[in-house]
Amino acid sequence: MTRLKLSIVLSTHQAGFSAVAFRGDFEKNVAKIAALGYDGVELAIRDPALVDGKQLLAELTRYHLTVPAIGTGQAWGEEGLSFTDPDEHVRRAAIQRVRDHVPFAAQAGAVIIIGLLRGIVKPGVSHQRAYAWLVEALRDCAAAARPAGVRLALEPINRYETTLVNTVAQGLQLIADVGADNLGLLLDTFHMNIEEPRIEDSIRAAGERIFHFHVADSNRWYPGAGHIDFASVLAALRETGYTGYISGEFMPMPDADTAARQAIAYLRTL
Numbered sequence: 001m002t003r004l005k006l007s008i009v010l011s012t013h014q015a016g017f018s019a020v021a022f023r024g025d026f027e028k029n030v031a032k033i034a035a036l037g038y039d040g041v042e043l044a045i046r047d048p049a050l051v052d053g054k055q056l057l058a059e060l061t062r063y064h065l066t067v068p069a070i071g072t073g074q075a076w077g078e079e080g081l082s083f084t085d086p087d088e089h090v091r092r093a094a095i096q097r098v099r100d101h102v103p104f105a106a107q108a109g110a111v112i113i114i115g116l117l118r119g120i121v122k123p124g125v126s127h128q129r130a131y132a133w134l135v136e137a138l139r140d141c142a143a144a145a146r147p148a149g150v151r152l153a154l155e156p157i158n159r160y161e162t163t164l165v166n167t168v169a170q171g172l173q174l175i176a177d178v179g180a181d182n183l184g185l186l187l188d189t190f191h192m193n194i195e196e197p198r199i200e201d202s203i204r205a206a207g208e209r210i211f212h213f214h215v216a217d218s219n220r221w222y223p224g225a226g227h228i229d230f231a232s233v234l235a236a237l238r239e240t241g242y243t244g245y246i247s248g249e250f251m252p253m254p255d256a257d258t259a260a261r262q263a264i265a266y267l268r269t270l
Contacts, residue, residue: 004234006267007040007068008033008248008260012051027059032257034063036264041065042247043110046074047097053104067108068245069153069186069212070101073115082119083137084130084164091133094119098141098152106148111211113186114138115155120162130164135177142180153186153211158194167195168202175209184211188249189228193218199228200236207240215267216250222259223248224266231270 010029033041041060045051060067075081081094094117105112118137121130142152156171165171171185185206189199196202203210217226224230234246248263 004267004270005039005068005243005245006037006248006264007042007066007245008038008263009042009044009071011044011074012056013046013074026056030059030063030065033260034065036260037268038260038264039066040068040245040247042069042071042245042249043067044071044074045101045104046078048100048104051104053107057108067110068247069111069113070105070108071113071115072098072101072117073113076116076119082117084119084121084125084133086122086125091137095137095140099144102145102148102150105145105150111151111153111184111186112141112145113153113155113212114141115157115186116162118154118162118164121164127163134164135174138174138178138183139180142178142183146180146182151182151184151211152180153184155186155188155214156191156195157188158191160194166191168192168206172206172209184209186210186212186214188214188216189223189230189233190214190216190218190220190250193228199233203233203236204239210237210240210242210244212244212247213237213242214247214249215263216248220251221253222250222263222266224262225253230267234270 075097083091083094085091101112118134121127156165156167159166165174175183187210192199215223217223218228219226252259
């Protein structure tokens with residue numbers, strides 16, 4: 001049986017999003033993550049113009065860490081950018097932000113995650129209109145990423161955070177509507193525990209469209225701290241032929257170091 005490739009989310013800057021174990025001093029955190037035995041670091045980057053991609057990769061390479069994915073959620077959380085904002089200028093800025101991530105993603109061999117950057121259905125906007133904007137934006141982003149060999153991973157997110165694509169079935173329909181071969185799904189066990197009738201069945205349904213995979217337990221703590229059956233979930237993931245990273249995106253509870261240490265210790269037993 002092949003060894004699980006494990007990564008954990010690291011923010012390149014301080015941010016308000018709670019489910020990021022590490023943020024702040026980049027080099028210190030990279031050293032800590034490597035020492036714990038992780039294979040990669042999923043970078044949460046608000047704006048690629050604010051980071052030196054070559055320097056980041058050099059630092060990670062020094063610690064034998066790869067970058068499986070780039071998170072874009074801070075552009076939503078910190079700046080309010082989204083594909084479905086009623087303001088066309090905001091929508092264009094959100095699309096441009098994803099385009100701006102492509103060069104570094106290509107250099108790092110990383111997928112670009114589309115989480116809450118997709119937005120919500122705002123007052124005065126119909127669900128149909130918001131969905132059409134989402135499809136249009138994803139077509140634009142996928143077309144911009146394709147020449148560089150970069151893939152996009154749309155994350156189904158629970159209904160309490162957005163009403164746009166909550167389930168795997170909705171995500172697969174969106175992929176069909178966009179019609180881009182470099183668009184897939186990021187599945188997250190925290191969101192799946194809320195929205196999917198049975199997590200394992202939904203993983204199998206997503207199959208080869210799974211481009212990235214997040215783990216957090218039912219309480220959004222580290223895996224093993226809640227009631228999700230990760231042995232069964234990861235067995236289903238293996239059945240699909242998925243060979244990518246299992247990436248920890250969970251709250252730094254009771255603290256970041258403990259969460260990261262407990263997560264990898266638990267996942268390695270599986």
